[in-house]
Amino acid sequence: MSRESLLVACAVPDAxxxxxxxxxxxQLTKPPGSLGALEHVAVQLAGLQKTRTPAVDRVWITVFAAxxxxxxxxxxxxxxxxxxxxxxxxxxxxxxxSVLARTLDATLEVVNLGTMNDPGELAGMKRAWIAPATAxxxxxxxxxxxxxxxxxxxxxxxxxxxxxxxxxxxxGGEMGIGNTTAATALAAAVLGEPASALTGAGxxxxxxxIARKQRVIERALARHAHVRGPLEQLRCLGGFEIAALVGAxxxxxxxxxxxxxDGFITTAAALVAVRLRPDAxxxxxxxxxxxxxxxxxxxxxxxxEPLLDIGMRLGEASGAAVAVPLLRLxxxxxxxxxxxxxxxxxDSAASVTRVQA
Amino acid sequence: MSRESLLVACAVPDAxxxxxxxxxxxQLTKPPGSLGALEHVAVQLAGLQKTRTPAVDRVWITVFAAxxxxxxxxxxxxxxxxxxxxxxxxxxxxxxxSVLARTLDATLEVVNLGTMNDPGELAGMKRAWIAPATAxxxxxxxxxxxxxxxxxxxxxxxxxxxxxxxxxxxxGGEMGIGNTTAATALAAAVLGEPASALTGAGxxxxxxxIARKQRVIERALARHAHVRGPLEQLRCLGGFEIAALVGAxxxxxxxxxxxxxDGFITTAAALVAVRLRPDAxxxxxxxxxxxxxxxxxxxxxxxxEPLLDIGMRLGEASGAAVAVPLLRLxxxxxxxxxxxxxxxxxDSAASVTRVQA
Numbered sequence: 001m002s003r004e005s006l007l008v009a010c011a012v013p014d015a016x017x018x019x020x021x022x023x024x025x026x027q028l029t030k031p032p033g034s035l036g037a038l039e040h041v042a043v044q045l046a047g048l049q050k051t052r053t054p055a056v057d058r059v060w061i062t063v064f065a066a067x068x069x070x071x072x073x074x075x076x077x078x079x080x081x082x083x084x085x086x087x088x089x090x091x092x093x094x095x096x097x098s099v100l101a102r103t104l105d106a107t108l109e110v111v112n113l114g115t116m117n118d119p120g121e122l123a124g125m126k127r128a129w130i131a132p133a134t135a136x137x138x139x140x141x142x143x144x145x146x147x148x149x150x151x152x153x154x155x156x157x158x159x160x161x162x163x164x165x166x167x168x169x170x171x172g173g174e175m176g177i178g179n180t181t182a183a184t185a186l187a188a189a190v191l192g193e194p195a196s197a198l199t200g201a202g203x204x205x206x207x208x209x210i211a212r213k214q215r216v217i218e219r220a221l222a223r224h225a226h227v228r229g230p231l232e233q234l235r236c237l238g239g240f241e242i243a244a245l246v247g248a249x250x251x252x253x254x255x256x257x258x259x260x261x262d263g264f265i266t267t268a269a270a271l272v273a274v275r276l277r278p279d280a281x282x283x284x285x286x287x288x289x290x291x292x293x294x295x296x297x298x299x300x301x302x303x304x305e306p307l308l309d310i311g312m313r314l315g316e317a318s319g320a321a322v323a324v325p326l327l328r329l330x331x332x333x334x335x336x337x338x339x340x341x342x343x344x345x346x347d348s349a350a351s352v353t354r355v356q357a
Numbered sequence: 358m359s360r361e362s363l364l365v366a367c368a369v370p371d372a373x374x375x376x377x378x379x380x381x382x383x384q385l386t387k388p389p390g391s392l393g394a395l396e397h398v399a400v401q402l403a404g405l406q407k408t409r410t411p412a413v414d415r416v417w418i419t420v421f422a423a424x425x426x427x428x429x430x431x432x433x434x435x436x437x438x439x440x441x442x443x444x445x446x447x448x449x450x451x452x453x454x455s456v457l458a459r460t461l462d463a464t465l466e467v468v469n470l471g472t473m474n475d476p477g478e479l480a481g482m483k484r485a486w487i488a489p490a491t492a493x494x495x496x497x498x499x500x501x502x503x504x505x506x507x508x509x510x511x512x513x514x515x516x517x518x519x520x521x522x523x524x525x526x527x528x529g530g531e532m533g534i535g536n537t538t539a540a541t542a543l544a545a546a547v548l549g550e551p552a553s554a555l556t557g558a559g560x561x562x563x564x565x566x567i568a569r570k571q572r573v574i575e576r577a578l579a580r581h582a583h584v585r586g587p588l589e590q591l592r593c594l595g596g597f598e599i600a601a602l603v604g605a606x607x608x609x610x611x612x613x614x615x616x617x618x619d620g621f622i623t624t625a626a627a628l629v630a631v632r633l634r635p636d637a638x639x640x641x642x643x644x645x646x647x648x649x650x651x652x653x654x655x656x657x658x659x660x661x662e663p664l665l666d667i668g669m670r671l672g673e674a675s676g677a678a679v680a681v682p683l684l685r686l687x688x689x690x691x692x693x694x695x696x697x698x699x700x701x702x703x704d705s706a707a708s709v710t711r712v713q714a
Contacts, residue, residue: 029443029446029451029453030453031561033668034670034671035453035671035675036648036668038669078703078704078705079703081703082703085700086386086702088700088701089695092695092700094694094695094700095386095694096392096690096694098694099690100689100690102689103693203388203391203705204388204389291393308665309666310393310394310395310683311390311393312391312393312395313391314388314391321686322395322683322686325682326679326682329460329678329682332456332459332460333456336456336459336460337451337452337453338446338451338452343446343449343451344442344445345439345442345446346436346438346442348434348435348560
């Protein structure tokens with residue numbers, strides 16, 4: 001993805017379609033507002049998809065996998081070999097996101113951007129190899145300019161494949177041992193927060209492990225304290241899969257494709273995408289609040305109100321996948337319910353008159 | 358339902374199957390606990406269904422409809438005719454729960470226990486007529502002994518039909534203008550709480566309407582202050598549909614059929630069911646926290662942690678229906694994911710060794 005690509009304006013949601021959807025919601029046979037967030041979702045999707053009948057039947061999920069130089073600092077509960085092993089597990093259909101995608105009848109694409117433990121070519125996996133891992137950002141920028149461009153471009157290319165397949169909703173996911181460390185460092189730099197405010201347990205560190213991870217992030221933030229701007233912060237503190245997510249989100253927003261954001265790491269990518277292109281924000285729906293410590297702060301910074309809060313913290317796009325049925329039901333209700341007039345049901349105005357009489 | 362039926366012990370969940378499910382969750386290719394509540398749901402269903410492969414494919418939803426004498430006090434934003442009109446809307450397929458049941462491929466049964474506006478016999482609707490409405494409980498007990506028994510029996514009969522159809526999960530819903538008033542009065546009596554602690558907006562009252570409703574509930578609580586025991590409180594302050602839900606929940610627990618509880622009114626019924634038979638509690642899963650003011654207190658009293666909190670407040674079993682896909686995905690993940698050994702993925706123990714070395 002070229003830097004010029006980031007200068008392209010995002011698509012503009014159709015406000016009149018969203019207004020028409022609002023008007024319809026009030027006419028459906030239920031107390032106004034009683035479907036809660038499902039009403040907001042239907043209205044938002046109507047505006048984004050520029051239609052009276054929003055739908056998310058065709059869902060595309062891309063999981064971007066990559067390894068992180070900072071993993072050598074001992075910041076994860078799992079060994080680095082797991083990234084490549086999990087790429088194979090995705091391809092074999094045994095991972096959580098594999099099961100979820102099958103159950104939801106969603107397309108699952110796995111893009112390997114570079115893993116220390118190389119699973120090689122696999123059926124059902126795209127190879128967009130950049131390097132076995134980023135550099136350890138405690139000592140150097142995580143990526144070169146060329147590597148950043150390649151990662152952004154891999155995300156952009158994935159969304160273009162999704163668009164060509166007629167996708168109605170794009171979901172990005174990630175796999176990379178050490179990537180909560182990268183996402184935390186990146187988000188802390190972008191938000192100007194201390195590491196202590198955002199550092200969490202990741203895949204399952206104990207208190208000593210979290211303290212160690214926080215010190216690693218503090219070293220990284222000190223090393224790159226001079227870095228300014230979200231793109232350069234992404235290059236110095238991000239990861240290949242995080243940059244790919246940024247590229248994917250920007251491309252989706254430019255193309256007018258709604259995105260459902262997953263958990264902590266994808267929200268860090270969404271934060272960078274929105275700092276790069278504020279007009280990308282309307283295209284991002286938020287699926288869940290992860291149990292990862294810093295996620296609520298990132299959601300708050302994006303003024304995002306996710307649908308679910310069920311203690312998930314897996315990544316892989318799993319939280320977003322679990323929220324897909326809620327979006328589908330929101331669309332089914334919006335499109336399929338009868339209005340008061342169609343059903344011959346009295347609305348509340350009749351009652352107001354009666355009670356006041 | 359006879360009073361003797363309430364003396365029958367509930368089924369006992371299979372603790373060894375729940376333990377086996379726990380052990381399996383730790384072996385699946387994800388950090389332990391990272392699927393959050395979805396892990397708990399799978400483990401709970403394994404114990405309830407006494408199986409290694411829990412499933413909620415065959416879902417049965419019964420909506421019990423009935424009118425309330427207390428509606429004449431002006432406690433709802435909607436006119437009383439809406440109860441019967443909505444029964445017709447359920448049968449015609451235009452209501453929220455009609456759309457949800459279709460989309461989820463769930464069986465929807467509508468049981469009319471008595472409405473002021475009688476829609477008559479309708480295809481797809483069961484008639485279990487008790488009376489056009491309960492008595493106004495500000496002035497008299499809501500039900501006679503015979504009416505209470507009939508309502509409990511209607512719920513019991515519905516669950517028996519569900520069992521005969523091979524149902525894996527039972528959901529009860531309700532429709533009845535004025536029934537948040539009945540549920541609030543009943544719950545306040547059972548919990549010994551003042552009306553002010555539990556009274557909410559129902560279908561959409563403004564502040565003056567809520568104050569009026571609270572005074573009505575206070576009159577009812579004063580009128581029946583001498584009443585002791587959950588069954589007699591149900592008779593004096595409940596409604597036909599609330600009693601039917603109590604009968605359904607007790608029957609399901611006795612038969613060993615898991616139940617997914619919906620919102621405020623169904624939770625009030627669940628509270629009565631659990632006070633009548635504490636051994637019914639393990640069979641109740643909770644779907645969502647309604648926006649209705651008192652719901653959180655009722656959930657707390659039942660030590661219930663619902664899956665969703667998305668501002669819904671419609672009733673009709675709609676909140677439970679929206680949570681069904683989460684239960685299905687929890688089962689799919691539990692049954693379909695690969696273990697670390699199967700996938701050849703390193704687990705976290707390897708990392709602990711490495712980091713300590």
